[in-house]
Amino acid sequence: MKLLRLFFLISISLSVFVSCQDDIDDNITNINELANQEDIKDFIWKAMNIFYVYKSDAPDLADDRFENTQEYISFLSSVDSPVNFFYSLLAVQDRFSFIVSDFVTLEQNLDGISLANGMEFGLIRFIDTETVFGYVRYVVPGSPADVAGIERGVIFNRVDGITFTPETDFNLLLSQSSYTIGLAEFQGGDLVGLDQEVSLTKIQLTENPIHEHKILDVNGQKVGYLMYNNFRTPFNSELNSVFADFSAEGITDLVLDLRYNSGGSIETAKDLSSMITGQFNGQIFAKQIFNENFDAENLIFDDQISTDEPINSLNLTRVYVLTTGSSASASELVINALNPYIDVIQIGTNTAGKFEGSVTLYDSPNFSRSNVSLEHTYAVQPLILKIANKDGFTGFFDGLEPDIEQSEIFSSLGNLGDPQETLLNRALREISPGFERPSFQEKKPLFSSKLIGESQMESPAFQRMYVDPNSIPF
Structure with missing residues (x-):
């Protein structure tokens, strides 16, 4: 990815406030309040001006927004806090960019x-x-x-x-x-x-995102089942081992359960997709589309995970994916990116509709974690790209529609991985027509239902698809 125009500070600079960092006790809990608030807002504006994918829809981030330094300084002072300042910059269609006051907690959360x-x-x-x-x-x-x-x-x-x-x-x-x-x-x-x-x-x-994996005998066919609840890079080796087991057992079909998977690492989504397939090594996995400051960039199927271990691939030409409205971002990326290559049979309900990726930007000379400011612990996680499959399909705000609609039955959820469980059973009946239906009677619910919240909804990693910082030109 190449930076087209280096307007890093767009000829605007503020006075540098020299801190007495040695005088700040490491255990001070109000470090953010002691920091210079205008400096924090300055970092936020510059980071957003360079990387924000919806920059063209955010007038206050335009390169020519300010005529002189004094106007810029007055603008920074016009909003009372770094948090409110950050959200005032966002485009109206942005549902997912956020700011944190403690980036260490964010980092831990992204790692599970x-x-x-x-x-x-x-x-x-x-x-x-x-x-x-x-x-x-x-x-x-x-x-x-x-x-x-x-x-x-x-x-x-x-x-x-x-x-x-x-x-x-x-x-x-x-x-x-x-x-x-x-x-x-x-x-x-x-x-x-x-x-x-x-x-x-x-x-x-x-939490290990690999919640359940097993091999099922479906009328003589070996079917792999994987319930995967988040795309977390620290567990990539373990995920790869699961696919080694699937390969060794010679499974003919795979049911990938993403019904509660709200997203995670783009790199891990690519790795998982390469484990499912493997025959498309070197071809375009997906396209990353940035703002006008950067060229678009292709992600490529490869044969190694982040630890350089060889990927254990199944070379499948078909996969069954279980989804709900909680399946978001990187989960949707796997479905969308594989669709042009293999037969992806989506079973369940519409996904969340999240096709943008974000990255953690810190208050440092190049916005990376290196040499981060010790004055405060704020970091921003703005959307910096939209992601499309190799055919250019993106923008699915209403989610990806299932090929086979099937809702969970709250009064009879069943056990995950049990062939009698509603969503898995529907997939197995598609794999092997005539497979035994659930023992309980499937009934149409008396009431239509709406998901109004979930346990992870306040988590910084909820419904996020994030970019490997090593792929950003810091």
Whole structure:
């Protein structure tokens, strides 16, 4: 990727405020408040001016926005805080750029380390009713939720005694370090609260995104099943080992379960796609489209993961992908990028509609992590590219539509990886017509439902597709 015009500071410079860094205790918790706020906003504007993919739709980021240094300084002072200043710069169509006040926490989160209790859930409202409830999607092994006996399919309708309604502030209730959920169940078409509560406490938790993998015998065919919940680079070697097992067992088909996968690393998405295929090495995987400051760049299928290990490829010409509205960004990239090459059968519901990638930009001379400012701990994560498949298809704001529509049944979720589980069973019936249907009766729900929240919604990594910093011209 080549920088077309170097207008780094666009001939505007502020006075450099020399800090007494040696006088700042490492344990000070209000370092951001002690820092010069105008310097922080200066870093934010310059980073956005260079990298923001929607720069042309953000008037305050135009190269000719300011006639002189004083006008620029006045502009920085016009918004009261770095956070508000950052969001004031965004284009109207941008749903995903964000700023953090603690970049170390962000870095840990992107690597799968966070404060969590291990109960991954969705929040559902039955449309045109007041019924709101949470349902447990899965539980992280060894987590507090696992120890407390929480399992997939558990329904809850209150936290700390507060019953959910459409007006409930879920962020306030569920962001606490500890809370108690009140269980419920469906009786007929009604949601009924139970006299049973479970207390949960968050700890620093590392989640392996490879939640489940197995080989299923489907009427004599070997079918691989992989539930993959985030594209996290530190687990690439383990992911590659899963595909080595699939290859050794000679699977003929693969069901890739991305129903709760909100995204992650673009590089890992490319690696996973190369594991599924392998016969397209050297060809275009996807196209990265930047703002006018940079040339577009092709991503290429290759035969190595980030550790330089050879990729274990299956050379498949068909893959079945399970999706919901929680399948976002890098999950959608895998589907979109593979579509021109192999038969991708998408089963479930529409994906989220996230086709932009971001990168972490720091307050340093070249916006990289190296030589980062010790004055504060802010970093920005702006959208810096749109990603298209080799045919140029992108811009799917409404998500990718499934080939076969199938919703989860909240009252009968089933076990992940079980051939009787609704979405997996639908894929297996497509692979082998006549495969046994679920033992429970599939019924049309009494009410239409809407996902109104989920456990990761306040996570900095939620629905993000991020770029390897090594691929950016810092």
